[in-house]
Amino acid sequence: MLEAEYEKEREKIEGKEDDRLKEERIQTLQTIFQRAWRYQERGMLEEIILGFVQKKTAMLQNARTKGELQEISKPPKPVYNGNVFTTGKYDTEEEELLVWSLTCLKAPLNNQAYERYKELFCRLLPEKAKILFPEMNENNQAKVA
Numbered sequence: 455m456l457e458a459e460y461e462k463e464r465e466k467i468e469g470k471e472d473d474r475l476k477e478e479r480i481q482t483l484q485t486i487f488q489r490a491w492r493y494q495e496r497g498m499l500e501e502i503i504l505g506f507v508q509k510k511t512a513m514l515q516n517a518r519t520k521g522e523l524q525e526i527s528k529p530p531k532p533v534y535n536g537n538v539f540t541t542g543k544y545d546t547e548e549e550e551l552l553v554w555s556l557t558c559l560k561a562p563l564n565n566q567a568y569e570r571y572k573e574l575f576c577r578l579l580p581e582k583a584k585i586l587f588p589e590m591n592e593n594n595q596a597k598v599a
Contacts, residue, residue, distance in 0.1 A: 455504065456494060460487045463511045478523045479514055485527040486510045493552050502578060506548035513544055529553060532570065539570045547574050 460483070467479045486507060493503050513526045522544075530545035530553055541550060554571040557563065563571060576583040 455500060456487065456490055456507065459504065459507055459511075463514075466515065475517070475520065475523065478520050479517070482514050482517075482523045482527045483511065486514070489529060489549075493556075496556065498552050498555060499579075502548045502551055505578070506546045506552065509546040509548065510544075534566055539566070547578060550574060551578055 463483055464480065467473070467476060467483065470476065473479065490503050490507050493506075494500070510526060514523065517523045517526060525542070525544045528542075528544070530541055530550045532539040532541050532545070532550055532553075551571070551574040554563065554567065554574065557567070558571065572587060576587060
């Protein structure tokens with residue numbers, strides 16, 4: 455699935471004859487897909503990986519400068535400001551969820567990080583969240599009633 459997506463995006467870039475950033479776009483595309491393939495190797499959910507890739511490649515196609523492409527190629531680095539996590543302009547929620555998932559395999563998340571992970575999981579995977587976080591269903595039903 456990812457291989458086909460990669461080829462499709464590479465063809466889009468190669469098809470633009472007057473693109474002065476063609477080489478940089480291809481390099482950024484390769485960086486994004488290398489990370490995607492690593493997430494895939496680690497057993498991360500395909501639908502989340504594909505969501506991250508599709509959002510990043512849309513950003514890549516619209517980038518106008520080398521600097522933008524460099525920022526797009528970077529993984530997310532959410533920062534906790536004491537109240538909430540903030541993310542960068544070129545970060546995707548999907549990749550942030552992937553990063554939190556890998557992080558919690560190395561060490562337990564603190565409360566704030568866990569809440570952010572849960573928030574992203576519930577937003578991006580609502581059906582799976584109903585199973586993993588049944589309290590979210592109860593809270594949502596209580597709000598509706």
